[in-house]
Structure formats: structure tokens, C-alpha cells
Amino acid sequence: MEAWETNSYEDLTFEVEFMSCVVDKAKDLKVTESDSHFSEFTGVHPSKINQGKLDFLDLIISKDRELVLKQLCKKNSPYVYLDFYIKNKSGEYIYIHCLGQNIPNSTLCRLALADVSQSAKKTEELKVKNESFTSLVDMVEGAVCVFKVNSDMQLLMLYMNLACSRLFSTANGAYLNREYKLDELVYKEDKSSFYQAIGKALATKKPIDLEVRLLSGEGKFVWCKLNSAIQRIDEDGLPVFHAVITDISKIKAAEQQVDSELSNLVDIFKNLPGPQFCAGVEEPFKLDIVSKDFMKLIGYTRTEFFETLGGDLRKLIAPEDSVSAEKEIKNKSLKRNTVEVEYTLVSKSGERITVRDTRRIVKGRKGEKSALGILKRI
Secondary structure, eight states: OOOOEEEEETTEEEEEEEEEEEEEGGGTSEEEEEOHHHHHHHTOOHHHHHTTOOBHHHHBOHHHHHHHHHHHTOTTOSEEEEEEEEEOTTSOEEEEEEEEEEOTTSSEEEEEEEEOOSOHHHHHHHHHHOGGGHHHHHTSSSEEEEEEEOTTSOEEEEEEOHHHHHHTTOOTTGGGTSOOBGGGGBOGGGHHHHHHHHHHHHHHOOOEEEEEEEEOSTTOEEEEEEEEEEEEEOTTSOEEEEEEEEEOHHHHHHHHHHHHHHHHHHHHHHTSSSSEEEEESSSTTBEEEEOHHHHHHHTOOHHIIIIISTTBGGGGBOHHHHHHHHHHHHHHHHHOSEEEEEEEEEOTTOOEEEEEEEEEEEEOTTSOEEEEEEEEEO
């Protein structure tokens, strides 16, 4: 097995051997594919690996099997970092670093394995600083970092991969030369939710899934998705987190554009002539949007109707009509694109108004149904 790269940490220089494979978490970590280095390491021919005749659990030293299986199958963890022993073709157990990357929308997990058994000193350094993982993690397109939360709730960077350095517009490895704090990069209006997420993770040990604005060079803040979890507790009792940070500024810009367009459409709808409204199909009298003429018809202000009455038109329908009208609308909506029903409303002034409710059933992009309707006095 060849050494792919030479790495150095301070005055310590060494070669790290890499190999990779894919395991199926739904089948107790059965190996589905691998590179030639993994095949050579295990002594199992690639054809047999592709036929599913190798179980990764069988390679792991028995005391670590349960832990490895549990960690790799942990939910909401796109990346998992582990240290354990696996057996080579000679039957010897070799100490390795493992990066598990879950493949979206599948039960598969890609494992990148680094043989770090050559030196006890080197292994200890790798445990503390994760430096042997630099080459492996830099293969990941997302921004990956490791940070420690100190007693003052400052987030001290212990490691950033190349993508993370690019995101924050800093030189690769700059975090080693000076104190680099993730909390100082958070937009001031997002700091409260950011610290709450860190505090909740410390209290519950659950992963963080947060959208937050971070400083990305030249005073520019960009929207980012932060997925993080506690990796370990250091000897000083302070927690160390690993995190994946994704730039979602383009997605946010698109969402803001959609929100702006939707707001314009709502304003247009409110000013349409006639008592018009928009409602769902499951709750036909729970209205989402109504026009100005609709408000004039019922005699309530918009605040009264949506906040006091909850936007529920049933509260204004005469009791003798309420149940039958709702049932009729629901039944007709299943069979027709246009629905008509008559009932009596009681306005704020107490006036009884008989109306014809005409609705057009429309479908959204995902197949969800809603109704555009208008009331007419009869």
C-alpha cells in the first residue's frame, strides 16, 4: 500500500497511508465498494468486495464494534470522526483515523481511513490536533472546522480545512499562528440565537442545525448553514465541537426574492374588486387572505378578523348553515374544480347576509390544493 502524501506538524514529519471504502448502514456495515488500497490492506479481492462478501464489522477489534456502529448510524450527522483498530490481511490490528461521510438519501456511508499506527507519539498528536486528517478533510467540498468552547463562551478554532479558510478569507493554517475565534465572526443580530444554540448543545448533547450570518472577509457577512456537534471533552473539561459550514447566501437571496414577490401578490389580492378570499381545502372556512371588499361585507377590521376571530369564517356563519356548508364544500372539492354553496353570514352589526360562495380549486407545484373564492349577496 503506497503512501499518498507526506504531512508535517511542527518538527514532526511522517507519512500517512490512506484508503477508502463504502459501507451499508442498513446491512450492519457490509462493504459495497472500495479502492485498491483498502482491498490490498484487507487481503480481499475487489470482486468479492463488490459482491458484498466483506463485513466491515469483522475487521474491527471486538471492543470497538458497538461504538463504531452506533457513531456511524447516528442521525443528523453528515460527518463522523472516529479512532479505532482494524485488522489487516496478516491478522494484525492497525490503529486508524476514520472520517465517515454519509451519502444523502441513502443508507450508505463513505469511509476515508488513515493508517496512523507507525508512532505512538504521532497518534497522540493526531488525537489532540487532528492534524493527520488535514489531507482527508480537505477533500471535502464543504467548510469543516473544529473549535473549543472555553469558560468565557469563546469559540477557539483548533482546525479549519481549506474550504473553511476560503470561506473566511484567511490563509490556510492561519488559525495555528494566532487565536481565531468563531464567535467574533457572527453577525451581531444573530449572536443571541448563536449562543443559545451552543448552550443548548452543551446542555442536551444534541447536534446544532442553525442558519447564521458569518463574516467572510472585507467586512461582508454571508448566510451560512452551521451543522455541528460535540466531538469530545478535552482533559481540561472543555468541550470540542466539529462543524460543517455551508454558504447558503444564494439560497437566502432567492428566498428573499420569493418573499418580496409573494408580498406584492398579497397586496394585489387585497385590492382586487369584490369580496374575494383564499383558503385551504381541508379547512375551507379558515381564510388566509381576504380583499378590502370582503372586510366591508362582514363589517370587521382586518385585525379583528384575523387576530380576534383567527381568520375563521365559521364564527360568522349562521349556526343552522355552518356544518352543512362546510361538509358540502369539502365533498364538492373532491370531485370538481369549481364549487358553489349558499349560506347566511352574520356581520359585525348583526345583519344577516345570504351569500353565494363560489370557489375555484387550484393545485400548487407539489400537488397541494387551495381555493380562490368570492362571495356574492343573493
